[in-house]
Amino acid sequence: MTELDTILAYPQCVISVMGDHAGEGVNTIFDRKKADIERLGKTFWLVRSPQARPPHVQEICKATPAYTIFIEPATKGGARPTTEEDAAKEYSDDRVLWHQLPKGLGPVTGKLDTGATALVFDMMTTNVTGKLDLWLCTVIRHS
16 A cells, blocks of 8 residues: 555545745755754645635544645646745634744745635655545535
């Protein structure tokens, strides 16, 4: 069984299309985020998706170990490179009580507005083999 098969055996996971960001290539971004985890035990990944609202993602993460699968866009231009480089300085689990991001954390950048949210990772690997068939994934929509 591959690592991807193990991840897909869990009842839910987050799938996110990603690409270059603010002049930084995908491999550079992953290397920086993995270095954060080695130094601090976690990293923050800014996402902008109406489907990745904090209560829904928190529900997924509390129920079982949770995974995020980052995929390349299926077509050229499918994930336009982000040009926003606003730097986050704080985070909140509930948008009420705010905390400073950990000292020594690499940049957490993107378009910071009410649509911005972050995933927090305590491990990350880019050495995953296997085939992901999105036609077999079950989509659950929460309103």
